[in-house]
Amino acid sequence: MAVIQTKNLSKTFRVHKKAAGFKGSLKALVRREWLEKSALQNVSIEVSSGEILGLVGANGAGKTTLVKILAGIVCASSGDVSVLGHNPWQRSNELRRQVALIMGQKAQLWWDLPAEDCFLLLRDIYQIPHNQYRQNLEFLVESLGVQDQLNIQIRRLSLGERMKMELIAALLHTPKVVYLDEPTIGLDLTAQRAIRKFILEYRKLHKPAMILTSHYMEDIEQLCERIAIIKEGKIVYDGELSRVVNKYAQHKILSLEMAGPLTDSIRQGELANLLKNLRAEVLLEEQNRVRLKVARSDVAQVASAVLQKIAITDLSIEEEDIGNIIEKLIRRDGVKYDSGPAS
Amino acid sequence: MFSYRIDFWVQFFVSIAVEIAIAYFLWSSIYSTEGASRISGYSLSMMILYYVFAAFGGRLVRGNERMIIATDIYDGGLTKYLLYPVRYVYVIGAFALAFDTVTLLQMAIGLSTMFAVFGLPAGFEFHWMNMLMGTTACFMASILYFIIYVALDFVAFWVDTVWGLSMMFRFSIQFLSGFFLPLELFPKPLQRAIYYTPFPYIGAEPIKMFLGRSSWPQWVHANMMVMLWIIPMAGLMQLLWWRGVKNYSGVGI
Structure with missing residues (x-):
């Protein structure tokens, strides 16, 4: 049964336009011109427990907007969305206790605090029982090898160490739904490999429904059996990763x-x-x-x-x-896409 | 809160000491130029003491005014609080409470040092009860001020910069609350008009309690007025949140 489900999901943003230069600034001060920008159009996807769906697309294709809607950060303009049977936009605490979002480009931890203090704060926010917290923390810290960095201020950690702490923070409450938005961005190859290995281990152990967005094809290849290619806000392919090769490799x-x-x-x-x-x-x-x-x-x-x-x-x-095949699919215009059945 | 030791002491000495020093030099000059021993019922030493309590009480009431809410909205910091199973306003409220606790500590250190070094000003009698009345009134006022401050910062959901608006409102609130000047110095009709607003209960009234110029019935009245204003302002804050969060686009991720 699908844990994450969207049907004809659309999102339109209203952004203001400003003509260039000082004259344009003065004009915008009196009268603003607005532009309707469609970020998602009729997106329908399903993700089941234990599955990692790779969301692939160029910058601005709508991947992050979709993740934001699923995480309840942004409200959809139309369509249906259900995560664990809840509408994420209602942000019920019951749902939020079972969901995690890891953002490679945005730190969620408190920079002025050491990692362990952040985790204690999250233990209270998520109301994790003390024993469970201790067990989860031990497992996560050991798996990611960050025992020695726990008492260092977040702002003083390297990018790789910080990302590992972000992963721990997001998974402390053992979520059933995990959104990974470019979790390996900017990391060196060793750190990328460590994070990918950890994600696979975590999936094996807890079987959450996961959505991964990444521009690194290695992430997609190694973590996802199924991908959805999103182009200009539309899902143009949703099917098994191996099928992409058979279907589109020339x-x-x-x-x-x-x-x-x-x-x-x-x-x-x-x-x-x-x-x-x-x-x-x-x-x-x-x-x-x-x-x-x-x-x-x-x-x-x-x-x-x-x-x-x-x-x-x-x-x-x-x-x-x-x-290369996926990149061609993302970039090329006029490609005739053929979506396979969702696995 | 205690991560930055230098910031802790600099905030305390620079902001409070400078405020009091300015008041001292300004009012000494006014009293000597006018040749007056009292202005609106305040001797020079009581006037300076008014500013001492305005500085400490003001910090307690106003809390940390660093526009963290507007910044969270602009740079996407709000995102994590939308994900956590907790209400954003409670998190910000907890930060404010932590800040107030530190301010209380600074206030105790500052006032005892000041009274130990300079002695009690003429015409002022120290009573623990007055300190208690003033502190509790400041605490109540800080809740109201916090709600107004949060509501103002929520405007950031609609406009690209809220700084000008926020500064204007904060300056007006502080002026009408009596943090800049005792309200007794204002023209009588303006004083009467101001007492129809919540502002005197945010500044002037708690300061008067510290100075021993208020009674328990006045304390009850001030707190009741603050509570009465908290209800509509909290409603407005909640409305702005419901409407505003629909506009949030989670920039930065």
Whole structure:
């Protein structure tokens, strides 16, 4: 059963326009021009317990607006929204005790306090029983390896340490719904990996319904089985991540390990002849390795031709990078999208 | 609250000491120029003492006026309080209460140091009961002032900057409350008009209690008036919250 559910959800913001320069400022002082900006249009999604939905889209596509509506921060203009059977906009304490939002770009902890004081404050706000608080804190602190930073003021922590503290703060009350808005933004690779590993562990243990927005494809690939692509406020794809590759990847990558060094005679002879009549392009040439980008329909034909005409020791066929495919889907206009059934 | 030790002492000495010093130099000059021993019933020492209690009482009533609510609305700091299962106004109220506790501590240190060093001014008798009456009246007034302050900052839901409006209102409130000048110095018709508003009960009346110029019935009357004003102002604050939060866009995330 879906924990998070939206149906035809729309949101319009009213923003004022100001003409450039001093004259424009004076004009705006007397009379303001307003612009209706549609942030979301008829968005319908469902997320079940234990599932992580990756919300993917360009800047300004509407990802964060959707998360804000689901978290009860912003009121929807129209449509239905239900989280654990509640309307988030009503912000009932019962719902808020079961929801968490982690924002990579916005600190939620109190900067002047050490992390542990912030956690104590949150224990009282969420009315977490003392034993449960102690157990949860121990588990979270140990999993994220921040034992030594607990008594340091938040403002004095590094970005990675602060983000880990934000995660602890958000998960102390063991929420059933977790929104992760770019949780790894600006972090180094080690910290990104640690946070991704922790999110997966947490999901395995508590099975919350999660929505993740991220511009890092590695986050999406490693954490989400299902994605929703949002473009200009509309969901243009909602389905399994693996389906994106099958459906939208137009190429495969052929990696060849040559028997000897890649000489100019091979490059201009056998290889050039091979590629002449086939839909393939060279991505990389180095020493004895060549990578070819081949149309999916031609893979068998190209592989067979390579085996016959070039002396190789190894051949492997890989899928195109999923990040590139999604990026193309987000950016390209006129792409015919085909949403799969929500898993 | 105690994270910044320097700020704790600087706030105390700079704001309070400077306020009192200005009042001292100004009123000494006025009394000597006029050659008067009393102005509107105040001797020079009682006038300075009025400003001492206005400075301490004012801090207690006005609390931390750093426009944190408007800032929370503008930079998205409000978001976390919308997520937590707690009412935002209660959180801000708890901050204000913490600030008042620190102010009370500063007040006790400041007044005892002042009386120990300079002695009690002529014409002033120290009574614990007067201190209790003044402090409780200040505490009640701080609730009313807090509600007015919150309601004013909620205007930030609609306008891009609330600073000018807020400063104007705060200046007017402090002027009409008697924090800048004792109300006895105002023309009689204006004094009568001001007593139809809640402002004298925010400043002038609690200060008079500290000075020993009020009785228990006047204390009861002042507190009743404050409570009467709290009801409509709290209603207005709540209305502004309900309407305003619909405009909140959670900027910064």
